[in-house]
Amino acid sequence: MTELAIGIDGGGTSCRAAIADRNGTIIGRGKSGPANILSDLDNSLLNIADSARQALRDAGLAAETISSVAAVVGVAGANVTDYGQRIEKALPFAEGRVVTDALIALQGALGDADGIVGAFGTGSVYNARKDGRLNGIGGWGFVVGDQASGARLGRDLMERSLLAHDGVRPASPITDAVMAEYGNDPEHIVEFAHSARPTDFARYAPVVFEHAAKGDAVAVGIVTDAATAIGESLEALLWPNCPSICLLGGLAEAYEPWLSRYRPLLAKPKNDALHGAVELAVKLLNERQRGSA
Amino acid sequence: MTELAIGIDGGGTSCRAAIADRNGTIIGRGKSGPANILSDLDNSLLNIADSARQALRDAGLAAETISSVAAVVGVAGANVTDYGQRIEKALPFAEGRVVTDALIALQGALGDADGIVGAFGTGSVYNARKDGRLNGIGGWGFVVGDQASGARLGRDLMERSLLAHDGVRPASPITDAVMAEYGNDPEHIVEFAHSARPTDFARYAPVVFEHAAKGDAVAVGIVTDAATAIGESLEALLWPNCPSICLLGGLAEAYEPWLSRYRPLLAKPKNDALHGAVELAVKLLNERQRGSA
Numbered sequence: 356m357t358e359l360a361i362g363i364d365g366g367g368t369s370c371r372a373a374i375a376d377r378n379g380t381i382i383g384r385g386k387s388g389p390a391n392i393l394s395d396l397d398n399s400l401l402n403i404a405d406s407a408r409q410a411l412r413d414a415g416l417a418a419e420t421i422s423s424v425a426a427v428v429g430v431a432g433a434n435v436t437d438y439g440q441r442i443e444k445a446l447p448f449a450e451g452r453v454v455t456d457a458l459i460a461l462q463g464a465l466g467d468a469d470g471i472v473g474a475f476g477t478g479s480v481y482n483a484r485k486d487g488r489l490n491g492i493g494g495w496g497f498v499v500g501d502q503a504s505g506a507r508l509g510r511d512l513m514e515r516s517l518l519a520h521d522g523v524r525p526a527s528p529i530t531d532a533v534m535a536e537y538g539n540d541p542e543h544i545v546e547f548a549h550s551a552r553p554t555d556f557a558r559y560a561p562v563v564f565e566h567a568a569k570g571d572a573v574a575v576g577i578v579t580d581a582a583t584a585i586g587e588s589l590e591a592l593l594w595p596n597c598p599s600i601c602l603l604g605g606l607a608e609a610y611e612p613w614l615s616r617y618r619p620l621l622a623k624p625k626n627d628a629l630h631g632a633v634e635l636a637v638k639l640l641n642e643r644q645r646g647s648a
Numbered sequence: 649m650t651e652l653a654i655g656i657d658g659g660g661t662s663c664r665a666a667i668a669d670r671n672g673t674i675i676g677r678g679k680s681g682p683a684n685i686l687s688d689l690d691n692s693l694l695n696i697a698d699s700a701r702q703a704l705r706d707a708g709l710a711a712e713t714i715s716s717v718a719a720v721v722g723v724a725g726a727n728v729t730d731y732g733q734r735i736e737k738a739l740p741f742a743e744g745r746v747v748t749d750a751l752i753a754l755q756g757a758l759g760d761a762d763g764i765v766g767a768f769g770t771g772s773v774y775n776a777r778k779d780g781r782l783n784g785i786g787g788w789g790f791v792v793g794d795q796a797s798g799a800r801l802g803r804d805l806m807e808r809s810l811l812a813h814d815g816v817r818p819a820s821p822i823t824d825a826v827m828a829e830y831g832n833d834p835e836h837i838v839e840f841a842h843s844a845r846p847t848d849f850a851r852y853a854p855v856v857f858e859h860a861a862k863g864d865a866v867a868v869g870i871v872t873d874a875a876t877a878i879g880e881s882l883e884a885l886l887w888p889n890c891p892s893i894c895l896l897g898g899l900a901e902a903y904e905p906w907l908s909r910y911r912p913l914l915a916k917p918k919n920d921a922l923h924g925a926v927e928l929a930v931k932l933l934n935e936r937q938r939g940s941a
Contacts, residue, residue, distance in 0.1 A: 435835065492814035495834060499807040499841040513792040521785035523884045541788060542728065548792040591816045 357423040359416075360640040361407050361448070362632030364459060365390030365399065365430035371629050372406035374414050374424070377644075379637045383416070385409025392442065393432040400445050403428055407448070425450045425640040429459030429632045450643055454635065456628065457482045457491055463631025464601040464624035471592050472624075473585060476604035477557040479504040483592040493588055497553050502584035505557030505606055511577045512559050513548050517541055519573070527573040529566040533559075564609040582613040589617060650716040652709075653933040654700050654741070655925030657752060658683030658692065658723035664922050665699035667707050667717070670937075672930045676709070678702025685735065686725040693738050696721055700741070718743045718933040722752030722925045743936055747928065749921065750775045750784055756924025757894040757917035764885050765917075766878060769897035770850040772797040776885040786881055790846050795877035798850030798899055804870045805852050806841050810834055812866070820866040822859040826852075857902040875906040882910060 360379075363372045372385040387406035390399040407426060408418050426448040432455075433439040439453040446453075461472045461482045471483045479501045480494030497506035516533040519526035520541050526534075537543040547555070566574035589600065599622035602610060611621065626634075653672075656665045665678040680699035683692035700719060701711050719741040725748075726732040732746040739746075754765045754775045764776045772794045773787030790799035809826040812819035813834050819827075830836040840848070859867035882893065892915035895903060904914065919927075 492816060495810050495838050496842060499803060499837065500810050510792060517788050517793050518880075521881070521884060523785065523880050544792065545788050549789060587811075587816050588814070591814065 357420060357449075358640065358644075359420065359424045360633065360636035361410060361424050361426040362459070362629060362634070362636045363403055363406055363426060363428040363430075364456070364627075364629040364632055365392075365403055365406075365428055366456070367391055367431065370402045370406035372410040373629055373633050374407075374410040374416075375633050375637055377637060377640055379634065381633065383410045383412070383414025385411070385413055390430050391432075392430055392438050393435060396438075396441070399430070400442065403430075403442075404447055421447050423449045425636055425643060426452070427459070427632050427636040427639055428453045429456045429628060429635075430454075431456045450639060452635070452639055455491075457494075458489065459631040459635065460603055460628040461489070461631065462634050463626040463628045464603060465599070466625050466634070468598060470599040470601065470622070471589065471597060472601045472603055473503075473589065473607075474603040475503055475505070475585075475606040475610055477505050477553045479507075479585075479604075481588050481592055483597075485594055485597070490592065492591060497556065501553075503581040503588075503606075503610070504553070505560035506553035507556070508563045508577055508581060508606075509551075509556030509559035510548070511580070512563055512573075513544055513556070515573050515577065517544060525572065527566075527571045528569075529562065529571045529574045532562075560606055561609070564606075568612075578610075578613055582610065585610065585614060586616065650713060650742075651933065651937075652713065652717040653926065653929035654703060654717050654719040655752070655922060655927070655929045656696055656699055656719060656721040656723075657749070657920075657922040657925055658685075658696055658721050659749070660684055660724065663695045663699035665703040666922055666926050667700075667703040667709075668926050668930055670930060670933055672927065674926065676703045676705070676707025678704070678706055683721075683723050684725075685723055685731055686728060689731075689734070692723070693735065696723075696735075697740055714740050716742045718929055718936060719745070720752070720925050720929040720932055721746045722749045722921060722928075723747075724749045743932060745928070745932055748784075750787070751782065752924035752928065753896055753921040754782070754924065755927050756919040756921045757896060758892070759918050759927070761891060763892040763894065763915070764882065764890060765894045765896055766796075766882065766900075767896040768796055768798070768878075768899040768903055770798050770846045772800075772878075772897075774881050774885055776890075778887055778890070783885065785884060790849065794846075796874040796881075796899075796903070797846070798853035799846035800849070801856045801870055801874060801899075802844075802849030802852035803841070804873070805856055805867075806837055806849070808866050808870065810837060818865065820859075820864045821862075822855065822864045822867045825855075853899055854902070857899075861905075871903075871906055875903065878903065878907060879909065 358377045361374045370387045373381050374383045375381045385406045388402040392399045433453045442453045473481045482491040516530040518524040519530040567578040600620045601624045651670045654667045663680045666674050667676045668674045678699045681695040685692045726746045735746045766774045775784040809823040811817040812823040860871040893913045894917045
């Protein structure tokens with residue numbers, strides 16, 4: 356095995372890879388297509404390997420080097436049945452380990468320290484590391500979970516707009532804006548909602564936060580409910596002397612003012628998920644070399 | 649035009665018809681396949697006409713009589729764009745009027761009186777008649793509405809079971825039962841939820857009410873939230889001296905104990921929706937005959 360470690364962040368829109376020496380110094384980066392292992396395993400495997408080869412090329416190394424490196428791949432679904440193991444077997448690395456996207460995000464954010472990570476984008480999910488042991492909750496999707504996700508914020512906005520239209524709850528500038536967008540026809544909202552994917556609902560999340568910041572009563576209600584849900588999940592994970600809570604994802608910054616109760620614990624993430632994957636790959640490399648020494 | 653009136657309740661599982669004389673005395677009944685006009689207009693038209701012919705046969709009348717009767721058809725979607733008019737043109741009656749399922753249900757429940765009707769089955773919807781004028785709210789489907797529907801009760805149960813599994817909210821006998829049903833694997837609940845139709849979620853509604861009656865904290869929470877939503881919708885419709893509120897649908901009886909605040913106004917429906925359609929058809933018949941006299 357060469358003294359090279361590759362970390363890969365296998366995401367739903369692209370795979371990003373970075374190659375480092377045994378001290379963790381990054382010497383090359385690569386990017387390829389998406390990894391959606393549960394829906395398209397074959398192309399995910401191709402893209403994961405391709406991003407690694409791009410990183411080798413970027414570092415001025417031969418593509419064949421791929422078979423002598425240690426690699427850690429973080430990808431959503433790695434913990435579903437035997438997907439992780441199937442990918443480990445199929446990848447071209449000397450030593451490859453497949454872990455969840457949550458683990459590389461946590462490693463990137465906290466390094467080797469204990470703490471809690473909450474990720475808020477289209478979905479919402481929480482992971483804690485306490486005494487080195489991992490515990491994850493949430494992330495079940497917006498239909499019956501992900502209470503603080505962008506998708507739920509958008510779905511709630513549609514629901515409250517219809518309630519305002521019916522005169523059941525008060526209207527506000529944000530519900531007026533939604534009704535106007537849909538031609539003041541509730542049927543159009545229903546049509547949208549019944550075919551909307553999580554990302555379709557989630558595109559309303561920034562609008563909800565904007566109006567909430569201006570004091571719009573409906574938007575404040577939606578964000579307050581979501582922040583309450585975040586608090587409940589954090590309380591389920593928190594322990595005395597928990598050193599820090601990191602908020603990640605596209606909505607992290609927007610939620611911060613609504614989580615003032617946790618302000619003393621809130622910390623900026625140290626690094627991103629790709630860096631977390633590299634850190635884990637360097638650990639793997641050093642373990643293997645100690646093992647073979 | 650003969651002195652015959654046919655009322656038809658065009659439902660998603662079957663069309664039911666009843667034929668009456670000009671005094672409203674029912675002399676025959678018929679039944680045929682479903683009417684889902686928005687998804688299958690052609691077969692809906694066939695089934696509507698077939699149920700009417702069955703009723704004529706049941707009354708000992710020739711099938712050709714169909715072209716000389718007055719008929720009122722109540723069917724979901726009649727108010728969507730021009731569907732109602734398209735059906736009116738296509739039906740074989742001397743005079744046919746197509747109205748919403750909500751209107752025949754209201755007519756059946758209240759007769760010609762003012763009042764409010766709330767219908768609680770797989771969906772939930774409210775209709776009021778005040779000074780003879782109709783006003784309907786709700787019924788937007790469980791994704792972004794129908795807060796007191798069976799579908800929402802079931803979806804809420806799945807969501808709260810996952811929260812209990814994650815330790816975010818307390819577990820209870822009902823969440824334990826759900827988790828056991830799904831092999832204590834949250835992924836199985838997520839899989840169910842992401843493909844579940846409203847009726848799939850709604851099959852849990854009776855279970856929620858059963859546990860709520862026994863004091864299960866989670867079930868009580870779910871039903872209380874739904875009853876609060878019913879209250880909000882009723883308040884949006886209620887007026888001083890509103891004579892009565894009728895609860896209709898498969899969950900009407902189950903909700904009654906949770907709506908004690910409205911007990912003085914709650915009244916049993918006078919008749920069912922099919923009877924409401926017959927009443928409206930008799931009115932139509934008498935109007936036409938007065939018009940042509």
